[in-house]
């Protein structure tokens with residue numbers, strides 16, 4: 001076995017201890033490593049304080065809501081204020097862009113009680129021909145805005161803008177006659193079908 005003359009190796013200085021013939025170079029962790037380590041510790045503290053304990057942080061939901069407000073401003077900008085009357089609501093049923101927006105509002109706010117497809121859970125089935133508070137499409141807007149049954153159906157006039165409630169009413173009207181996966185039993189009274197076309201001026 002050939003002896004290695006460690007002193008001849010071009011390297012770090014040797015430490016002065018030796019165990020069972022094993023010696024150790026003095027090769028400390030480099031300064032940049034300590035610096036990085038310290039930086040991650042400092043970062044984690046700042047991160048924790050900013051995102052979890054300060055009012056400066058924001059959540060994904062908040063940033064989504066902000067984006068949505070901007071988006072609503074953009075798409076509603078062209079139409080101005082939609083009237084919450086039968087004619088306007090029926091007309092929106094044929095507006096694919098608004099129905100897409102309304103669908104996402106429905107999924108975000110209404111599914112917990114009415115189901116993703118409107119078949120009803122805690123809330124009533126919105127797809128059948130029976131309604132408790134609705135005789136014409138503008139009643140849907142009224143129920144969404146004011147709520148019903150002492151708040152069992154919440155009022156949305158604060159949480160959703162006027163235009164959002166108009167297009168939501170149109171979306172809910174469009175659910176009528178669709179076939180949900182697990183429909184809740186009909187409640188209320190059967191009402192006549194929606195007028196097939198928005199009345200012309």
Ligand code: HEC
Pocket residue numbers: 105106109110111112113114122123124126130131132133134140143144148149152153154156168172187188
């Ligand atoms: C907390 C549960 C809940 C949520 C959330 C909810 N609803 Fe309702 N909704 C109900 C209940 C319960 C009723 C039945 C009220 C009654 O008994 O008169 C109802 C009734 C309705 C009606 C009237 C149906 C009828 O037969 O008269 C419409 C329209 C409606 N909801 C739309 C919506 C829309 C749109 C949303 C989302 C913006 C929504 N609801 C969110 C519980 C809810």
